[in-house]
Amino acid sequence: MNPLPAPVQALIVVDLQAAFVAGDHPVPDAPRLLDRVGGLVRRARAAGALVVHLQNDGPDGEPDEPHTPGWELHLPVRVGPAEKVIRKGEDDGFEGTSLADDLTAAGVGSLAVCGVMSEMCVLATARRALELGYRVVLPHDAHATYDIPAAPGISEAVPAAMASRVAEWALGDEVEVVAHAEDVRFPAMRAEPFADNRTA
Numbered sequence: 001m002n003p004l005p006a007p008v009q010a011l012i013v014v015d016l017q018a019a020f021v022a023g024d025h026p027v028p029d030a031p032r033l034l035d036r037v038g039g040l041v042r043r044a045r046a047a048g049a050l051v052v053h054l055q056n057d058g059p060d061g062e063p064d065e066p067h068t069p070g071w072e073l074h075l076p077v078r079v080g081p082a083e084k085v086i087r088k089g090e091d092d093g094f095e096g097t098s099l100a101d102d103l104t105a106a107g108v109g110s111l112a113v114c115g116v117m118s119e120m121c122v123l124a125t126a127r128r129a130l131e132l133g134y135r136v137v138l139p140h141d142a143h144a145t146y147d148i149p150a151a152p153g154i155s156e157a158v159p160a161a162m163a164s165r166v167a168e169w170a171l172g173d174e175v176e177v178v179a180h181a182e183d184v185r186f187p188a189m190r191a192e193p194f195a196d197n198r199t200a
Contacts, residue, residue, distance in 0.1 A: 005137045005176045007185040010050040010108040011040055014093060014115030014122050017055065019063030019070025027116055027144040028160045036142040036181040037114050038075060047186035050106045051083040054093045091124035100132060110135035112184045114142035118164035130174045138168060142181040
């Protein structure tokens with residue numbers, strides 16, 4: 001793990017929706033996750049970095065079904081030229097969305113990824129970012145998932161923390177895993193960070 005990565009130009013917040021971090025079935029230690037991600041968002045905003053909130057559109061009847069309480073983003077969003085919400089229907093936040101175009105328009109070459117679920121949407125989005133040539137930083141304490149239930153005859157239950165660590169390992173040597181969200185840095189704000197014609 002690299003404790004002091006170079007600054008990143010964008011923050012991707014993956015599926016930090018009410019169904020997963022609040023209510024009756026939050027991920028383990030959700031308050032800690034929210035604190036770490038909230039801190040990242042505040043620092044990214046202060047630096048003028050691009051902040052993208054991914055919002056998953058789950059199937060009918062699922063906790064993240066669109067326009068249900070669980071689908072709503074938990075953290076307040078300040079939509080504008082440097083902060084936006086992108087809805088998605090796949091684990092990979094780039095698949096079928098404007099994410100790559102938005103990053104290109106903002107001149108982004110490096111980004112941090114945080115949110116839920118570690119082994120699903122966080123992993124898929126970080127992996128695609130690496131494949132597309134982005135430098136990717138993954139703060140260990142700013143992504144989370146659920147415990148994996150036991151599978152009779154296959155394995156005992158897998159604790160959520162272990163599943164999250166395995167997801168990091170699965171990304172290989174290209175991803176920069178750092179221990180703490182506070183180790184993620186953003187460059188100083190530019191006078192005109194993004195073009196006026198970008199869609200918020």
